[in-house]
Amino acid sequence: MARLIIVLKPRGPAAGHELIPKLMPALRRLNPEFDHQGPSHLSAVMRVPPQGMVVQLFADVQPQADGPELDVVLMSSETMIKGAPQTLQAFTELISLLPEHAGDLELIFRSDRDGPVPRQGSRPLATQS
DSSP, X not given: OEEEEEEEEESSXXXXXXXXXXXXXXXXXXXXXEEEEOSSXXXXXXXXXXXXXXXXXXXXEEOOTTSOEEXXXXXXXXXXXXXXXXXXXXXXXXXXXXXXXXXXXXXXXXXXHHOSOOOOXXXXXXXXX
16 A cells, blocks of 8 residues: 655644645645545545546644644555555645645655654653652
């Protein structure tokens, strides 16, 4: 199963409920079928030409210490062993639309280039005396 992730951060101060509306102009260019859209979550399905591969898209607002971020995940049934070319096509098309159609959001992470999603530093368990 293919799973590609981008993380977007607002370029200036923004509330979490403002992030999905900032992404919508770019998403609309991909002609998705929206399943659900709320203030902090969005889900949609896209069909990637030429075969019409179904790619699921999820966007979730994540609170962070330095302000909210938007995690966008594209998933399909393609195998990553073969590079998931159609899912990757949808992923790169979305990324290419961001500067012009979602310029208030900055791309700070993309899984195809940066690797697995970074986790917060591990915290040692409290020792008991």
